[in-house]
Amino acid sequence: MICRPAAVRALASRANGVVVTRRALIQAATPAFSTLAGRTSLTASVPVSAQPPAFRFLSTAAAAEPAAAPAAASTKQPFVPTPERKYEHFVNVEVTDKGVGIVRFDCANQSVNTISFAVKDEAKKMWAEEIQNNPNVKSVVFTSAKKAGFIAGADIKDIKKLEDKQQLLGIIEDGIDFFKNTLRAKNIPLVCAIDGPALGGGLEWAMWCDYRICTDSPKTKMGLPEVKLGLLPGFGGTQNLPKLVGVQAALDMMLTGKDIRPDKAKKMGLVDLVVAPQSLEKVAIQCAEELANGTLKPKRKSKSTMNKLLEDNQYGRKIIWNQVEKMVNKQTNGNYPAPFAIMQCVEHGLMNPGEEGLRNEREQFAKLAATNESSALINIFEGMTAMKKHSYGDAGHPVKNVAVIGAGLMGAGISQVSAEKGKYTVMLKDKDDAGVGRGMAMITDSWKGKLKKKRMTQYAVNKNTSNVIPLTDDNPIWEKHFSQADVVIEAVFENLDLKKKIVADMERVTPDHCVFATNTSAIPITKIAEGAKRPENIIGMHYFSPVPMMPLLEIIPHAGTSAAATATAFEVGTKQGKTCIVVKDVPGFYVNRCLGPFLVEVSALARDGASLEMLDKSMTKFGMPVGPVTLADEVGVDIASHVASFLSEADLGVRMTGGDISLLQEMVNKKWLGKKTGQGFYTYPKGKGKKKFINDEVKAYAKQFVKEDLKLSEKDIQDRLVSR
Numbered sequence: 001m002i003c004r005p006a007a008v009r010a011l012a013s014r015a016n017g018v019v020v021t022r023r024a025l026i027q028a029a030t031p032a033f034s035t036l037a038g039r040t041s042l043t044a045s046v047p048v049s050a051q052p053p054a055f056r057f058l059s060t061a062a063a064a065e066p067a068a069a070p071a072a073a074s075t076k077q078p079f080v081p082t083p084e085r086k087y088e089h090f091v092n093v094e095v096t097d098k099g100v101g102i103v104r105f106d107c108a109n110q111s112v113n114t115i116s117f118a119v120k121d122e123a124k125k126m127w128a129e130e131i132q133n134n135p136n137v138k139s140v141v142f143t144s145a146k147k148a149g150f151i152a153g154a155d156i157k158d159i160k161k162l163e164d165k166q167q168l169l170g171i172i173e174d175g176i177d178f179f180k181n182t183l184r185a186k187n188i189p190l191v192c193a194i195d196g197p198a199l200g201g202g203l204e205w206a207m208w209c210d211y212r213i214c215t216d217s218p219k220t221k222m223g224l225p226e227v228k229l230g231l232l233p234g235f236g237g238t239q240n241l242p243k244l245v246g247v248q249a250a251l252d253m254m255l256t257g258k259d260i261r262p263d264k265a266k267k268m269g270l271v272d273l274v275v276a277p278q279s280l281e282k283v284a285i286q287c288a289e290e291l292a293n294g295t296l297k298p299k300r301k302s303k304s305t306m307n308k309l310l311e312d313n314q315y316g317r318k319i320i321w322n323q324v325e326k327m328v329n330k331q332t333n334g335n336y337p338a339p340f341a342i343m344q345c346v347e348h349g350l351m352n353p354g355e356e357g358l359r360n361e362r363e364q365f366a367k368l369a370a371t372n373e374s375s376a377l378i379n380i381f382e383g384m385t386a387m388k389k390h391s392y393g394d395a396g397h398p399v400k401n402v403a404v405i406g407a408g409l410m411g412a413g414i415s416q417v418s419a420e421k422g423k424y425t426v427m428l429k430d431k432d433d434a435g436v437g438r439g440m441a442m443i444t445d446s447w448k449g450k451l452k453k454k455r456m457t458q459y460a461v462n463k464n465t466s467n468v469i470p471l472t473d474d475n476p477i478w479e480k481h482f483s484q485a486d487v488v489i490e491a492v493f494e495n496l497d498l499k500k501k502i503v504a505d506m507e508r509v510t511p512d513h514c515v516f517a518t519n520t521s522a523i524p525i526t527k528i529a530e531g532a533k534r535p536e537n538i539i540g541m542h543y544f545s546p547v548p549m550m551p552l553l554e555i556i557p558h559a560g561t562s563a564a565a566t567a568t569a570f571e572v573g574t575k576q577g578k579t580c581i582v583v584k585d586v587p588g589f590y591v592n593r594c595l596g597p598f599l600v601e602v603s604a605l606a607r608d609g610a611s612l613e614m615l616d617k618s619m620t621k622f623g624m625p626v627g628p629v630t631l632a633d634e635v636g637v638d639i640a641s642h643v644a645s646f647l648s649e650a651d652l653g654v655r656m657t658g659g660d661i662s663l664l665q666e667m668v669n670k671k672w673l674g675k676k677t678g679q680g681f682y683t684y685p686k687g688k689g690k691k692k693f694i695n696d697e698v699k700a701y702a703k704q705f706v707k708e709d710l711k712l713s714e715k716d717i718q719d720r721l722v723s724r
Contacts, residue, residue, distance in 0.1 A: 061588070086126075088118070104143055105144045139292040143193035149220075153202055156229065191213065198221075199224070200224060205235075212270070221260065227257045230336070230374030231368050239358055247310075249268050268301065390566075392582075393564065399486040405430075408439065411491035420548075440470050486511075487517060522592075599643065600661060608709070616630055637681075641665050641668050672698070
């Protein structure tokens with residue numbers, strides 16, 4: 001129900017004041033198993049930009065960054081009002097003949113609208129000058145002048161700039177006063193018209209209105225994601241949302257930070273009306289007129305009998321709090337304060353509605369803003385945002401057509417994200433009809449599943465499907481299609497000779513500008529590029545399985561890869577929805593290079609007497625989503641063994657010493673390959689609802705590797721694994 005816990009509190013107390021993010025922590029300590037032989041993997045990445053400048057880790061897998069251009073002086077000029085544009089964050093207010101004031105957000109010099117301290121102050125000024133004393137204004141519509149969406153959320157930079165977070169108390173109180181008193185002083189209906197994202201402070205603004213209308217655009221989504229930044233909705237969100245959608249639905253939204261799509265928003269009572277984007281402003285103006293003249297009355301969603309029993313009396317709410325608290329404790333192990341603060345604000349607000357609930361909310365917000373957890377999560381948010389940009393210059397040639405070789409699990413996944421998110425025309429090729437048919441079936445089944453869950457329209461399914469062209473080796477028409485490819489991504493078996501043959505075939509049929517990307521997880525890109533006619537166009541693009549779900553993409557240029565090819569790979573990956581990291585062409589690239597020493601330390605801990613159960617329990621309590629033993633089972637003990645063995649013979653030196661990785665190899669010999677075979681470190685009983693367990697044979701096997709029981713504490717295990 002809630003987002004995965006942070007281990008930041010534990011780390012921050014041990015890091016001498018250095019803020020390391022939750023995600024960076026988890027990713028550094030629990031790196032991914034790569035995809036070998038098309039099997040499932042887990043991914044990890046540590047965006048360098050997310051770490052404080054004074055404490056920047058330099059991985060041996062870090063690619064050399066292009067030389068930075070000299071810093072240019074800021075070109076942003078102070079805003080100067082003109083008759084055509086009076087306000088920096090709003091276009092000029094328009095008043096219709098029937099008295100509807102139209103307030104359009106339009107933050108100057110920004111691609112999206114955000115709620116900042118400056119927006120708050122200018123909104124007060126705009127309201128006083130244009131609305132408050134204008135007798136012609138009978139109602140107001142808030143909307144956006146930007147095509148990008150309504151409001152993307154609060155401007156986090158404002159919070160970061162405040163050294164004393166207690167200053168937030170007065171700032172938030174001033175904002176609440178604007179919503180609660182200034183806007184209400186005129187006693188006119190307020191309508192919010194939403195197209196595109198309305199997140200965080202944007203949705204909170206909408207909830208202060210009397211009537212909310214959103215479009216059915218795929219871009220439209222509403223949510224309160226503050227928990228992901230270690231915060232809570234601080235402008236009345238914890239108080240207003242339960243009134244609209246009920247306590248349980250409100251807690252679910254705020255504790256997960258999930259996005260709500262238009263149909264569900266209407267069903268749960270978050271919005272009053274859903275319309276086509278083309279009709280939004282017209283319908284919003286009409287609704288504002290009708291609210292003003294009394295012909296339209298907002299209808300709040302009625303609760304079911306069960307929800308009334310649970311939410312409308314203290315005994316029912318006690319059941320809710322008990323259940324939610326159990327779930328929060330289970331998923332956070334007390335490491336993550338924001339969910340608990342959200343629960344407290346909702347509960348306190350129900351018992352103390354009005355000003356007291358709002359006062360408590362802003363106090364809790366200020367406390368959270370001062371925590372290491374929030375600071376770290378904000379760092380990672382900014383780092384992930386920065387990762388969407390690169391410094392490799394122009395891609396040189398626009399990418400419209402992407403060819404994928406190999407229609408297995410990886411190739412099908414790459415094709416899916418290329419068509420669905422990248423909006424590319426995709427050519428998917430396999431050796432025969434059966435192979436490409438299986439790949440197409442995986443893709444279309446995924447889209448049908450999204451259609452069933454209303455995450456995709458029938459039109460989108462049809463359009464995406466039509467953009468994937470199945471091709472086979474035995475039909476020479478593939479060459480004609482590939483002659484139009486801008487990027488080719490191969491996802492075949494890990495065989496160097498096969499990959500080099502594919503390079504030669506592609507260079508024969510593709511245009512000179514075409515970038516050739518290999519999805520290898522282990523073969524050096526330099527070797528694949530040897531003998532190529534256009535080695536500057538060859539690059540590694542290492543995806544993780546299942547591709548549609550896993551966000552990381554390793555981009556691996558070799559020494560001769562051009563900057564244009566790297567830029568092309570980065571831009572394709574970003575459009576596919578991936579977090580791209582550019583890494584060196586070294587054994588293990590980045591992810592597996594982190595994984596190897598981690599696996600060695602797991603075996604070293606087992607040698608020093610740590611039980612399998614203790615290894616898992618210690619790391620989940622620390623904040624990891626799963627422990628190292630479960631992780632090995634999930635992705636395959638054979639894969640873990642392969643990675644450990646491969647990297648032990650690579651260039652990591654002492655980083656791969658100190659343990660006994662034969663622990664894994666012996667399990668492979670016993671066919672204890674993990675969850676996929678029903679037996680790994682854990683036994684996985686068949687049948688729904690049956691829990692995994694470690695049987696006596698596995699326990700006895702693990703004890704054979706113990707050299708000396710050091711009686712390791714939970715903290716010993718945590719420190720050794722995380723610092724490895």
